Amino acid sequence: MKRRDFMQLAGLGTGAIMLPTSMWGKEIPVEALMDPGLDVASKKKLADVALNTAKSLGATYADTRIGRYLNQYVFTREDKVQNVVNTESFGMGIRVIAQGTWGFASTNDVSPEGIKKATEQAVAIAKANSKIQKEPVVLAPVDSYGEVSWKTPIRKDFKDVPVSEKVDLLLKANSAAMENGASFVNSALFMVNEQKYFASTEGSYIDQDVHRIWPTFGVTAIDQSKGKFKSRQALSAPMGMGYEYMDGLASEKIAGPGDLQFYRYSYDIVEDAIAAAKQAKEMLTAKSVDPGKYTMVLDPNHLGLTIHESVGHPLELDRVLGYEANYAGTSFATLDKWKSKDFEYGSKLVNIVADKTQPHSLGAVGYDDEGVKTKKWDLIRNGVLVNYEAIRDQVHMLDQKESHGCCYAQSWNDVQFQRMPNVSLEAGKEKCSVNDMIKDVEKGIYIAGRGSYSIDQQRYNFQFGGTVFYEIRDGKIGEMLNDVAYQSNTQEFWNSCTKICDKDDYRMFGSFFDGKGQPSQVSAVSHGCSTTRFDNVNVINTGRNI
Incomplete structure (x- = not known):
């Protein structure tokens, strides 16, 4: 499915x-x-x-x-x-x-x-x-x-x-x-x-x-x-x-x-x-959106899906190595980018962690399905790619000595293999509410909830919709909009991140049925974040023939 x-x-x-x-x-x-x-x-x-x-x-x-x-x-x-x-x-x-x-x-x-x-x-x-x-x-x-x-x-x-x-x-x-x-x-x-x-x-x-x-x-x-x-x-x-x-x-x-x-x-x-x-x-x-460049303010329930597709999946090591090529592709985040130690996945505000211990998350367990005690580790720190998601028979390929503890099987009759842990964007360190975030936005769109999406086989070029959309004009939330979707590529998008609300706004999105593997298996995973701002993002009108 x-x-x-x-x-x-x-x-x-x-x-x-x-x-x-x-x-x-x-x-x-x-x-x-x-x-x-x-x-x-x-x-x-x-x-x-x-x-x-x-x-x-x-x-x-x-x-x-x-x-x-x-x-x-x-x-x-x-x-x-x-x-x-x-x-x-x-x-x-x-x-x-x-x-x-x-x-x-x-x-x-x-x-x-x-x-x-x-x-x-x-x-x-x-x-x-x-x-x-x-x-x-x-x-x-x-x-x-x-x-x-x-x-x-x-x-x-x-x-x-x-x-x-x-x-x-x-x-x-x-x-x-x-x-x-x-x-x-x-x-x-x-x-x-x-x-x-x-x-x-x-x-x-x-x-x-x-x-x-x-x-x-x-x-x-x-x-x-x-x-x-x-x-x-x-x-x-x-x-x-x-x-x-x-x-x-x-x-x-x-x-x-x-x-x-x-x-x-x-x-x-x-x-x-x-x-x-x-x-x-x-x-x-509601009026239909005018295509163009906008400041995008994305709520956690929406941004969680973007994190899932543009960060969670491309940093699965088996996908990076090509083992998952037959199921929704490989990954642009190849080992050479990680080895360079300076690949700018996002702006310096972007700190993304994997965490199988996160309270109330779908992926929270004490031990993974290989008996490894679960933990938290960095994937992206200050915008730079620093690690992947790997299990016991993979980490030696990264010259690492310890499994990340993210092995899972959907049932007793399925073999366990590497699955996405909870992957979350850390909240901003400075006090910032949604109103603080939008007060200087002249032309923007606020999106809440998930919608249709599309992303290429290497998890690089993508398009995301949402559930509800509101216009932002002169620092205030305005009218509801229709037919909104934004397009970008993973690196360009995360480098356009300019503000993140603090921990008081932090919430989780999740998926009960994330698919992977052949034969296909599903797993449950959460993605936490606070409301986040991205500048100069391309917005299209999904109700028009463009």
Whole structure:
């Protein structure tokens, strides 16, 4: 599934059947979500079957992941429930190195016999692969952590909240949107719990309990007399949190320009739906943008996607090396640019970090799927490219001795590989609000929320739209605009960055379903930033033939 297509799923009552197979599992009764599953002692015994079998067959390294993936999806439209889906997927994946080469196999028969058979298959695959492997796998060292655990710090487990309460909330949001001018509205709530147990021949036994949540909706307003319609998507962000994200606490809200309202670590879906209906109606009569050069002021919910595509993906080391050439291309950020130590990826204000420990983010875990303790590291510092995203069998190519801890598999039956960590733009160090940022802008555009986008195979030339657009004139937010998209290339764009709001404006954007690899896998990732200004950016009118 393409990342850009996923937002459309929220409008489909049967959308759940389009989700990635490994995210689906088997449908189960809602009460089965409360089953505690295997205890840690049982998982350790089963993991040792795989590890001991692998070593007895000549593997020099082995790791195993026992995974239980619980999902609940709720879909509504106007005053109706379209679907409620509860699923479970359970099994084990075994990865080995034998004769210097990787092998992988998986099984949903999580018994000693089933595990032994799958491990034998993994070792056999590795030995077969070794016949064509040119260089042996080189793993960066990793600490042995013994028996440890990590859990997303949640206050309210979605499994403890009745489905009726979730349905009532979505229908309340739908009703509020309809009462404020929406012609159509759909809403959805996605909730995920990954229960993962990792063990390796290096002595780590790691139990993790990961939670994610994503509320979203789409509102459409129609002018029947003119045969026109406009839509506005939710300004929510998927988060690594429990159901407390839906509490909508006032202290967590951030006022935007005009009547825009943003949310940091809680979300008021009803309030956002009301605003969406009003803004969709306003879009019906908003003027179309005049193409030209503008100062762009981009809110975090919008800029997060630009960070994802123009920084997150091109700095994946396997993409840089050409391993990902068959899936959305390679990268312009080649090793020679990094080795020069002076490649100006952006202006001196641009400091971008990778951080798998970022609280409330989608990518936050204690340990990655190779048993590496997660961390934060620089990708771009003072505008200069300083590092990439790499895992245990890659970092030696950078002459580095420690994995970055960003290995992930979407399920127990998929092999883990290098994935994008949370990639975020640091907030500005000087006090700066959105009003401070725009007070000297003579001709600009403010964009909130994500829209359609396009970027080339090397993640260099791109075009981005958005959800809502406002004109900036003489230092003030003005009228709403339509048909806005900006075009640039990655280096030119980030070098045009001239101001970044401070930490008080910092928020996250996220993607539940970032695709990569063949066979394709998805992962969840967040991108944090504050509202940011870019000068002299080319804006086109998407409603005209140019």
